[in-house]
Amino acid sequence: MPPLAIADHVDAALQAGLEGRGVSREEALWLLNDAPLGALLEAAGAVRDRYKGTSVSYSRKVFIPLTHLCRDYCGYCTFRADPQAGVQPYMTPDEVLAVAEAGRRAGCKEALFSLGDQPERVFPEAKEFLKKLGFERTLEYLAAMCDLVLEKTGLLPHSNPGVMAFDDLRRLRESNVSAGLMLESVSPRLLRPGGAHWKAPDKVPAVRLRTIENAGRLSMAFTTGILIGIGEMPEERVDSLLAIRAAHEKYRHIQEVIIQPFRVKPDIRMSQAAEPSNEDLLRTIAVARLIFGGDMNLQSPPNLLSQHYPDLLKGGINDWGGISPVTKDFINPEAAWPQISSLAARSASAGFLLRERLAIYPEFLSRPEFVNDRLEPHVRKLRGDDGYARGGAQC
Numbered sequence: 001m002p003p004l005a006i007a008d009h010v011d012a013a014l015q016a017g018l019e020g021r022g023v024s025r026e027e028a029l030w031l032l033n034d035a036p037l038g039a040l041l042e043a044a045g046a047v048r049d050r051y052k053g054t055s056v057s058y059s060r061k062v063f064i065p066l067t068h069l070c071r072d073y074c075g076y077c078t079f080r081a082d083p084q085a086g087v088q089p090y091m092t093p094d095e096v097l098a099v100a101e102a103g104r105r106a107g108c109k110e111a112l113f114s115l116g117d118q119p120e121r122v123f124p125e126a127k128e129f130l131k132k133l134g135f136e137r138t139l140e141y142l143a144a145m146c147d148l149v150l151e152k153t154g155l156l157p158h159s160n161p162g163v164m165a166f167d168d169l170r171r172l173r174e175s176n177v178s179a180g181l182m183l184e185s186v187s188p189r190l191l192r193p194g195g196a197h198w199k200a201p202d203k204v205p206a207v208r209l210r211t212i213e214n215a216g217r218l219s220m221a222f223t224t225g226i227l228i229g230i231g232e233m234p235e236e237r238v239d240s241l242l243a244i245r246a247a248h249e250k251y252r253h254i255q256e257v258i259i260q261p262f263r264v265k266p267d268i269r270m271s272q273a274a275e276p277s278n279e280d281l282l283r284t285i286a287v288a289r290l291i292f293g294g295d296m297n298l299q300s301p302p303n304l305l306s307q308h309y310p311d312l313l314k315g316g317i318n319d320w321g322g323i324s325p326v327t328k329d330f331i332n333p334e335a336a337w338p339q340i341s342s343l344a345a346r347s348a349s350a351g352f353l354l355r356e357r358l359a360i361y362p363e364f365l366s367r368p369e370f371v372n373d374r375l376e377p378h379v380r381k382l383r384g385d386d387g388y389a390r391g392g393a394q395c
């Protein structure tokens with residue numbers, strides 16, 4: 001296609017994106033592949049500013065890695081582990097409560113539970129541990145630990161346990177103010193031998209999308225997103241974002257979309273793979289902002305961009321995600337979270353006021369179907385009149 005015709009398509013796509021109501025697949029591909037980076041970032045930033053203003057939020061959390069055992073063998077993961085002699089397969093209730101209490105004392109309001117997918121289906125050690133405590137499945141134990149943390153500490157649980165059936169989500173909804181599952185990618189190619197999702201049965205796209213939609217049927221505030229740089233094509237990246245948008249349009253339940261870059265680690269199968277460049281990350285964030293429009297909360301983890309993380313604001317994000325003053329990022333242990341005081345200062349230097357939110361976004365707190373009767377008094381203790389965390393504005 002002649003350069004002039006390409007420029008016309010790009011200009012039309014940018015104009016559609018500036019309206020803030022979302023763009024089509026064709027328009028998104030023009031933007032991802034051909035838009036000048038400066039013009040793309042300017043459009044995404046303008047949409048974010050018009051709908052979200054000049055505040056950027058975060059959640060003060062404590063990270064609880066309930067188990068590292070996982071039946072999936074993704075090519076990029078250092079979180080998962082097989083059973084090891086002398087290492088207990090799960091955190092005990094006392095350990096869970098101790099970490100949560102440390103978080104409460106440090107001012108945290110969210111308890112983020114992360115764990116491997118269905119380890120009891122492949123590891124006898126997992127099944128034996130659960131049986132001793134009176135459980136058959138990891139998700140049952142997770143629900144019990146969420147109950148424990150909620151009632152003993154008042155922290156609001158948010159669980160990321162992998163694929164969940166409808167009944168699992170319904171049980172977690174009793175104690176979780178929100179939950180999450182990264183879609184990562186809708187590409188079936190990644191499941192082929194040697195691909196990022198080879199030997200990972202829980203990464204089948206249709207199965208993950210079913211979990212996301214089940215959360216919508218239950219009116220459960222949900223976090224999802226994509227992982228870029230794991231072998232997906234540009235059109236697959238766009239299709240992944242559009243699949244999330246389609247689920248949200250059905251149920252209006254997705255509170256946040258994360259754009260997370262693949263990062264190389266020495267002990268992974270993909271240790272020789274190339275990381276996405278910072279420009280690629282910014283371009284994808286900007287296209288995501290224009291795909292979802294102005295209403296969606298968009299996040300990219302600051303610790304994965306090291307000292308350059310304020311640049312993420314240029315792409316149109318309005319949230320930094322969960323930041324812990326107590327525990328490390330067990331998913332990316334090599335990447336330390338920024339200090340909250342530094343996050344506030346560097347956000348301010350970029351023209352943004354840092355606001356502390358809860359594990360559920362303010363706009364979802366105004367919709368009563370998203371907070372059940374059991375959770376409501378716990379939420380009320382932590383929220384301010386504007387729906388952000390009480391006293392959550394940063395200097």
